[in-house]
Amino acid sequence: MKQSASHPFDDAMQLSADAPGQYRGEAPAPYWNMVGPFGGITAATLLRAVLQHPDVLGDPLALTVNYGGGLVAGEFQIQAVPVRTNRSTQHWYAELVQGDRVATSATAVLATRRETWSSTEIDFPAVPPAASIARLPPLERAEWTNRYDMRFVHGAPTGRAHAPADPGSESCLWVRDEPPRPLDFASLAAISDVFFPRLFLRRPKWVPVGTVSLTTFFHADAAMLAAQGERAVLGTARSNRFGAGYFDQSAELWGDDGALLATSHQVVYYKE
């Protein structure tokens, strides 16, 4: 029997190691989206597989997850392979397999960080504190939205397009695990995918959508994540281009002290 951890996020990412880099897990019902798990939990689970490997060196710097699709309820296997280890970076490839098909593939780069000159060019948005905004009620048919406390500054999913005066696809929200959980690399990877499809902010018509490829760059080190603790992070996301069945999305995730924790970019399929 599987031993239950204390938080649903940790439960969802629980992996049994059969050998170094060979894991078994189960597609997590509490993080279900319309036709499969929330993409963020799959990204986090693949990253977790890498971080659990006995040969792991460094902390996450870049994570790319390619969603092949078709992940259904039940057991899956993950294989994570260190393909190249340098003095300060380590390069990984991982596959999540269900039945005889690769449902998801991923690469990760880990790195050892050290003090250098630093500068953040983009500005922390001027926003009201999370506590002053009402939580978005969880959405029907998206069980995973119960697992996050999301408070929208603007760009909430309302089922109608933005007002003509505000034609963009940008959203800005405070977001944290629900119940609260100290931020770590895995939960930051998951949160990089919490943004509802930008398409629905531009066009209120419901059509099938799904992330195809997600890349997250981690700017935070472990100390910055520890300093953030359980408090909500601020996320902003917008699209550059919609066309020919695919749109992109770029997002920033900020600590509540104004530190840029991660930037994330994805390309998303849409029908029509």
Place this chain on the structure above:
Amino acid sequence: MKQSASHPFDDAMQLSADAPGQYRGEAPAPYWNMVGPFGGITAATLLRAVLQHPDVLGDPLALTVNYGGGLVAGEFQIQAVPVRTNRSTQHWYAELVQGDRVATSATAVLATRRETWSSTEIDFPAVPPAASIARLPPLERAEWTNRYDMRFVHGAPTGRAHAPADPGSESCLWVRDEPPRPLDFASLAAISDVFFPRLFLRRPKWVPVGTVSLTTFFHADAAMLAAQGERAVLGTARSNRFGAGYFDQSAELWGDDGALLATSHQVVYYKE
């Protein structure tokens, strides 16, 4: 003996197929950077390996290249594997190996595009035409800069930091292959890496730098690339954050008719 193609870019990407997905090539001296090939040519060559595979389905949608480093002059091998094929997307993993080490790994997602609602949210920059700007002289110790015609609107590599009045890391330039060559997915992948390290626009001190992970999203289809032909594309790039030995860069590549062809994101190592 290797048969020479007509353009140095095609010569550089020339691969001999030993079996489906198994290729041999040679690190291209005409695209050499300071301590190895220009990252863009390696990205293009990995993409070319995928596109030459007999089972290929669709055009490039997303490409992620992780630079493990240590690629030196001489022969390399590439293995490209289709890990998942759907009706409209195909997911690939590829490795470039030299000796007994993986120098570079990559994932690619190909997709079949079709007509849908479309919208570009970001604006084509107001810039003077390429012909009105002088070409940047090729840089010493960077042979690859002879292979591109680059004309900077702003943010040229001058060896000194931006003026205090313009403290950002943004560059904007017209760029095309030199000699001219019709744009295709491989050359667009290479051009997504032509931006000089943003660090040097912020801080004029020379330190070792190198791209660790590069992700490019292709918004253009083959018809849009064909329409662009040999004319220069407009590239813009800037960083969000420098810190702890790594900085990110986000870039846009535009056709000269104002069509957004690609967006690209990378994370770059720097020393000190």
